[in-house]
Amino acid sequence: MIQIGDVVVSFDVLREKFLCDLGACQGICCIEGDAGAPVELDEVEKLEEVLPLIWDELSPEARAVIEEQGVVYTDCESDLVTSIVNNKDCVFTCYDDKGCCYCAIEKAYREGRTNFYKPISCHLYPIRVGNYGFYKAVNYHRWDVCKAAMLLGQKENLPVYKFLKEPLIRKFGEDWYAELELVVEEMKKQGIL
Template identity: 85%
Template sequence: MIQIGNVVVSFDVLREKFICNLDVCKGACCIEGDAGAPVELEEIEKLEAVLPIIWDELAPEARAVIEKQGVVYTDREGDLVTSIVNNKDCTFTCYDEKGCCYCAIEKAYREGKTDFYKPISCHLYPIRIGNYGLYKAVNYNRWDICKAAVLLGQKENVPVYKFLKEPLIRKFGEDWYAELELVAEEMKKQNLL
């Protein structure tokens, strides 16, 4: 592990390779698992504000869940997460004509309808952020549904931290990311990566 400011970064974030391969996985990370995506407290208001913009994109079942319990709930571990449909799909998940799922919030962002991209945990995946009092931990989350992303990342030789440059800057800032790059380059020179 390395530490930059109050953030501890797993070596796997620097070492492992990853590039999302939506053609293969079809966005399975939005529809698999036993809970919704982690949400930060300040994101709840943003999720609620974007609802009128994306409402018609959402499935009727998703709208019913949101009307009943809201955009988030507290999961078994006590974490705040996006609401889900049928213990599976994120309520913000939609599908294109090829059966590939996409985020209705991200679509609205890309169309210039909102300035909220999507929850930072979604933008950062396969990185998960742990909060430990004064420190945050940046960890690489391995999941078998991302096997195609690992293979593509290995083929293109793109480490997780480079693939996720934009969301890492969104979360921690440009200076923090620049320091992460410097540390990674130094570790490569020392044959540690």
């Protein structure tokens, strides 16, 4: 592990390769799992603000869940997460005519309808950030549904931290990311990576 400021970064984030392959996975990370995506407390208001912009793109089932319990809930591990439909789909999913799953929030962002991209945990995936009071831990999360992304990342030789440059900057800032790159280059020179 390396430490930059109050953030500890796992070597896996630097070594492992990853590049989303939406054509292969069809967006299954927004569908599979036993809970919704982790949400930071300050993101709840943003999710509620974007809701009217994407409401018509959500499934009737998702709208019913949101009307009943809201955009988030507290899961069995006491984490705040996005609400889900039938213990499966995130309520913010939408599908194209080929059955590929997309995030309705990200779609609205890309179309210029909102300035909120999506929850940072989604933007950072496959990185998970743990908050331990005095420090944060940045870890690579392995999930079988992302096998195609791992293979494509290996083919393109794209490390996780480079694939996730934009969300890492969004979370920790440009200076932090620049320092991460300097540390990685030094580690490469020393033969550690």
